[in-house]
Amino acid sequence: MADNLKTKARYQTWIRIYKLLIFLVISLIFLWVTLLPVHLYLRVLSGILALPFIYIAFILSYSVYQFAAFGGNYQSKIHDLMVAKVNWDGKGKILDIGTGSGSLIIKLAKTFPNSFLTGIDYWGGNWEYSKAQCHQNAVIEGVSERIDFLKASAADLPFHEDEFDRIVSCLTFHEVKDRRNKTEVIKEALRVLKPGGEFVFLDLFMDEKIFGDEKELLNILKKHGVSELNSCKLDKVMKLPKLLLNKKVLGNAMILSGRK
Ligand SMILES: C[S@@+](CC[C@H](N)C(=O)[O-])C[C@H]1O[C@@H](n2cnc3c(N)ncnc32)[C@H](O)[C@@H]1O
Known part of the structure; x- marks a missing residue:
């Protein structure tokens, strides 16, 4: 077609x-x-x-x-959960780091019809998503005029400090290969968030091999200008099929949300 x-x-x-x-x-x-x-x-x-x-x-x-949508549809359900955690009047700019095929940012665009949205992704060859696909999905969903899709690395965001009112990111920080220390990638996200702005990040934050000790990670972020920080294990807020809780899938998934 x-x-x-x-x-x-x-x-x-x-x-x-x-x-x-x-x-x-x-x-x-x-x-x-x-x-x-x-x-x-x-x-x-x-x-x-x-x-x-x-x-x-x-x-x-x-x-x-x-x-997938033809099965349990858990990816869409997890994105819905993240959207529900975005506490906002929708006036201003929101950034999705590692936007993939645009599913989360398109849900945000529909939820906040007055917002301006940016989705960045590396869209590297080892992933099966693309910028063109994001754009096409946004056109089909009728929100393309408010979303900019940019090719960039989460390790080095092409934005000024304090540019966004809200920032979200789903399962991306741990994938960033161009920064060995993944906490630095989270700090880079916080750099472009306005003071008072809020974030919702979902990732494998409980995997010590990737993010180090969980308490230490939270302390580092608190010292790095995060004034309010909440953490919750994904399976405490959403019932997931047992096999998805395998450590290699979502067993280490956690939501970090808060305010700069
Ligand atoms: C598990 S997928 C998640 C995609 C999307 N956030 C979602 O929830 O559907 C991980 C994403 O991270 C992106 N990614 C990997 N390395 C990146 C980098 N250095 N900068 C930005 N995005 C990156 C991949 O292209 C992929 O889209």
């Missing part, structure tokens, strides 16, 4: 299909070897090696199903 005839916005899930395919193909290769007329030792070894790949392929496929 020609692009201009598309009538339904398309929002991919957070699971990259190429990753899922890699695990599926490796699982199938190992399983295929177990059926070959080779030494029993090799067949057993191949069967054992297949197990972690089958497990990961299963978790990824299940997550795609639960996140």
Whole structure:
């Protein structure tokens, strides 16, 4: 169908299909070897090696199903939860860092019809989202004239200090490869937030390997000009299917919200 005839916005899930395919193909290769007329030792070894790949392929496929609109629709539900946490009269500017396919920012545009919105993303080759897709989704949803989509890195935002009234970000900080210390990426987001402005960030903040000790992270942010800070584990505010609470999926997900 020609692009201009598309009538339904398309929002991919957070699971990259190429990753899922890699695990599926490796699982199938190992399983295929177990059926070959080779030494029993090799067949057993191949069967054992297949197990972690089958497990990961299963978790990824299940997550795609639960996140997608044709399944549990949890991605959209989580974005709705974040929108509900944005406490605002909607007059001014809001930024979404790592906007993906534009799902969250488009929901915000519909909720706050007087706001001006900016969505930035790196849209790197290893993700299956694009700026053109965001724009097209915004056109289809009738909010394109109020949203600017910009290609930029969350590690180095192309904005002046104190530019935005509200800032949101969903599952992006941990993905930023061009800054080893992810707390610095959060600080960069806070730099462009107005004093008194509020933020809602959802990420794997409970993963110590990525963000360090949780209490230390909160203390650093408090010392960095955050005057009010609330944290809550995602599964305390939303009932999630058990398998999505796997540590590799949303088990470490937490919402940090507050005011600069
Ligand atoms: C898990 S997806 C989340 C997308 C979107 N926030 C959502 O909730 O649907 C992570 C996003 O981070 C973006 N990303 C990765 N590195 C980035 C960077 N350095 N700067 C900005 N965005 C980045 C990816 O392109 C991707 O869109």
